[in-house]
Amino acid sequence: MSFLSVEPSSKSDLVSYPIRDIVQEAKKIENSGTKMLYLNVGDPAPFGFRPPxxxxxxxxxxxxxxxxxxxxxxxxxxxxxxxxxxxxxxxxxxxxxxxxxxxxxxxxxxxxxxxxxxxxxxxxxxxxxxxxxxxxxxxxxxxxxxxxxxxxxxxxxxxxxxxxxxxxxxxxxxxxxxxxxxxxxxxxxxxxxxxxxxxxxxxxxxxxxxxxxxxxxxxxxxxxxxxxxxxxxxxxxxxxxxxxxxxxxxxxxxxxxxxxxxxxxxxxxxxxxxxxxxxxxxGSHDHIHQFNKELKVRKDILMKRVNDIDGLSVAAPRGAFYSFIKIESTKWKSDSEFVRGLLKYGVVVVPGSGFAPNLNGKYFRLVFLAKPDQLNYAFDQIEKYMKA
Ligand SMILES: Cc1ncc(COP(=O)(O)O)c(C=O)c1O
Known part of the structure; x- marks a missing residue:
C-alpha cells in the first residue's frame, strides 16, 4: 500500500514566520532577473558585521x-x-x-x-x-x-x-x-x-x-x-x-x-x-560602541529619507536595527499589497500585519543594517514605487 500524500498536523498549519515567508516570493522575482536588496531579516552578517x-x-x-x-x-x-x-x-x-x-x-x-x-x-x-x-x-x-x-x-x-x-x-x-x-x-x-x-x-x-x-x-x-x-x-x-x-x-x-x-x-x-x-x-564589550555608532548613521539616513517621502511616516528608532514605517498613502489597500508591489522594485521588507494581526493602520518593517549607500538605494526605489 502506498500513501498518496502525507498530511501535516493541524498544529503545524498554525505556524507562519512572515519575516522569511516573503523571501519565497522575492526569490521568484529575483530568478526572473530583478536584483534584490533583502531588508527583511535582522541578521548583521550579510551586511559585513562580524562577531568580536x-x-x-x-x-x-x-x-x-x-x-x-x-x-x-x-x-x-x-x-x-x-x-x-x-x-x-x-x-x-x-x-x-x-x-x-x-x-x-x-x-x-x-x-x-x-x-x-x-x-x-x-x-x-x-x-x-x-x-x-x-x-x-x-x-x-x-x-x-x-x-x-x-x-x-x-x-x-x-x-x-x-x-x-x-x-x-x-x-x-x-x-x-x-x-x-x-x-x-x-x-x-x-x-x-x-x-x-x-x-x-x-x-x-x-x-x-x-x-x-x-x-x-x-x-x-x-x-x-x-x-x-x-x-x-x-x-x-x-x-x-x-x-x-x-x-x-x-x-x-x-x-x-x-x-x-x-x-x-x-x-x-x-x-x-x-x-x-x-x-x-x-571579555571586552568595545564592539558595541562601534556597532551602535554605525547604527546611528543608518538611523539618521532612514529618518531623513522617510521624512522626504510623501505618504510615509515613522517614529525614530532609538535601539536595535528596525524601523516600523507607516504607510499613510491610501493608494494601497493593505500593507501586504504594498510590500508585494515593492518586490518588483528590488526591495524586500516585511508587512506590518505579520507583527500583529489586530494592527490599526498599514505598516512595513525595514531592517536598517545595510550599508549607507544600499539604504539610500532602497529609499530611491521606495520613492520611485510610491510615485509610479
Ligand atoms: C525580539 C526578539 N526576541 C528573540 C529573538 C530570537 O533571537 P535568537 O533566537 O537568535 O537569540 C529575536 C530575533 O530576531 C528577536 O528579535
Missing part, C-alpha cells in the same frame, strides 16, 4: 578541547555562573537555551495552557504570535502609542482572567523603541496589581544608540520577572544559537522545575558555543 574576534577564538579553542559530549541540560556550569553574575541572580535561576528562540519556546511550554494568554505587545516579534497560536492561547495584545511606547490604559483593558504573564520587548522589534523608565515602572505596577509575572525580552539591550536604557530587572522588586537574552544581537553572533533565560524574584519555583524538565528532554545546547558565550560576557 575574542568570541570566535573562544569557540575555536573549545572545538580543540574536550567539549564533544552532551553539556549539562541547564547549561555549562561556568556559563550559568557568568550569566548569573551579569543578571544578579543565582546560578540555579539561569537556563541556557539554543538562542532566545528556544527560551521563548520553553517559556510557552512551561507557562501556557490552551485558552490562556501571555499578553503581547502590538506590534510584537512574530515568534511570540506563533507560539501563542500553537499553544492554543487566546491571543491578547496591548497597543502602543504613536511613539511605540506601551499604552498602559490599553494594557489594563486587555488583562483578563486568562492572562498568565505580560511580555515586554525592550528595545523593541519591530519598532526600535526604547521604553522610558516611567512606562516600565507603570508596567511593573500593573503587573503587581494583577499579580502577573513579566517576561522581559532583552535581546537588544546593549544596542541603544540614543539615550539610555532602563532594565526591567532593576525595577521589578516584588514582581517576578524572567529575562531573555542571547549571543545573537548584542554580540553579533546569531549563527551561534546560544541564549538564556534568567528568573528574577520569588514565585518561579514550579516553573523552574518545569523548565529543567523541558531542558532535560532536549538534552543540551551546543557546548562549544556556550564556551564562546562565557568569553563574550567576560
Amino acid at each position: 574576534k575574542h568570541i570566535l577564538d573562544a569557540a575555536a579553542d573549545a572545538l580543540r578541547q574536550d567539549y564533544s559530549g552532551y553539556a549539562p541540560s541547564a547549561g555549562d556550569p561556568e556559563l550559568r555562573q557568568t550569566i548569573a553574575k551579569f543578571e544578579k541572580v543565582s546560578d540555579d535561576d539561569v537556563f541556557v537555551t539554543a538562542g532566545l528562540s528556544e527560551g521563548i519556546d520553553l517559556l510557552y511550554q512551561a507557562m501556557l495552557d490552551p485558552g490562556r494568554n501571555i499578553l503581547l505587545p502590538s506590534p510584537s516579534y512574530p515568534l511570540y504570535i506563533t507560539k501563542e497560536r500553537m499553544g492554543y492561547g487566546t491571543m491578547d495584545f496591548y497597543d502602543c502609542d504613536e511613539n511605540y511606547e506601551p499604552d498602559l490604559e490599553n494594557m489594563r483593558k486587555n488583562i483578563n482572567k486568562y492572562t498568565k504573564a505580560i511580555l515586554v520587548i525592550n528595545p523593541n522589534n519591530p519598532t526600535g523603541a526604547v521604553y522610558s523608565r516611567k512606562t516600565l515602572q507603570g508596567i511593573v505596577d500593573l503587573a503587581g496589581e494583577y499579580k502577573l509575572p513579566i517576561i522581559s525580552d532583552d535581546v537588544y539591550d546593549q544596542m541603544v544608540f540614543e539615550g539610555d536604557i532602563t532594565h526591567m530587572r532593576d525595577l521589578s522588586k516584588d514582581v517576578p520577572v524572567v529575562c531573555g537574552n542571547s549571543l545573537s544581537k548584542n554580540y553579533i553572533y546569531p549563527g551561534a544559537r546560544a541564549g538564556y533565560i534568567a528568573f528574577h524574584g520569588e514565585g518561579w519555583g514550579n516553573i523552574k522545575d518545569a523548565i529543567q524538565r523541558l531542558c532535560n528532554q532536549r538534552l543540551s545546547v551546543n557546548w562549544e558555543m556556550q564556551r564562546a558565550y562565557i568569553a563574550a560576557l567576560k
Whole structure:
C-alpha cells in the first residue's frame, strides 16, 4: 500500500514566520532577473558585521578541547555562573537555551495552557504570535502609542482572567523603541496589581544608540520577572544559537522545575558555543560602541529619507536595527499589497500585519543594517514605487 500524500498536523498549519515567508516570493522575482536588496531579516552578517574576534577564538579553542559530549541540560556550569553574575541572580535561576528562540519556546511550554494568554505587545516579534497560536492561547495584545511606547490604559483593558504573564520587548522589534523608565515602572505596577509575572525580552539591550536604557530587572522588586537574552544581537553572533533565560524574584519555583524538565528532554545546547558565550560576557564589550555608532548613521539616513517621502511616516528608532514605517498613502489597500508591489522594485521588507494581526493602520518593517549607500538605494526605489 502506498500513501498518496502525507498530511501535516493541524498544529503545524498554525505556524507562519512572515519575516522569511516573503523571501519565497522575492526569490521568484529575483530568478526572473530583478536584483534584490533583502531588508527583511535582522541578521548583521550579510551586511559585513562580524562577531568580536575574542568570541570566535573562544569557540575555536573549545572545538580543540574536550567539549564533544552532551553539556549539562541547564547549561555549562561556568556559563550559568557568568550569566548569573551579569543578571544578579543565582546560578540555579539561569537556563541556557539554543538562542532566545528556544527560551521563548520553553517559556510557552512551561507557562501556557490552551485558552490562556501571555499578553503581547502590538506590534510584537512574530515568534511570540506563533507560539501563542500553537499553544492554543487566546491571543491578547496591548497597543502602543504613536511613539511605540506601551499604552498602559490599553494594557489594563486587555488583562483578563486568562492572562498568565505580560511580555515586554525592550528595545523593541519591530519598532526600535526604547521604553522610558516611567512606562516600565507603570508596567511593573500593573503587573503587581494583577499579580502577573513579566517576561522581559532583552535581546537588544546593549544596542541603544540614543539615550539610555532602563532594565526591567532593576525595577521589578516584588514582581517576578524572567529575562531573555542571547549571543545573537548584542554580540553579533546569531549563527551561534546560544541564549538564556534568567528568573528574577520569588514565585518561579514550579516553573523552574518545569523548565529543567523541558531542558532535560532536549538534552543540551551546543557546548562549544556556550564556551564562546562565557568569553563574550567576560571579555571586552568595545564592539558595541562601534556597532551602535554605525547604527546611528543608518538611523539618521532612514529618518531623513522617510521624512522626504510623501505618504510615509515613522517614529525614530532609538535601539536595535528596525524601523516600523507607516504607510499613510491610501493608494494601497493593505500593507501586504504594498510590500508585494515593492518586490518588483528590488526591495524586500516585511508587512506590518505579520507583527500583529489586530494592527490599526498599514505598516512595513525595514531592517536598517545595510550599508549607507544600499539604504539610500532602497529609499530611491521606495520613492520611485510610491510615485509610479
Ligand atoms: C525580539 C526578539 N526576541 C528573540 C529573538 C530570537 O533571537 P535568537 O533566537 O537568535 O537569540 C529575536 C530575533 O530576531 C528577536 O528579535
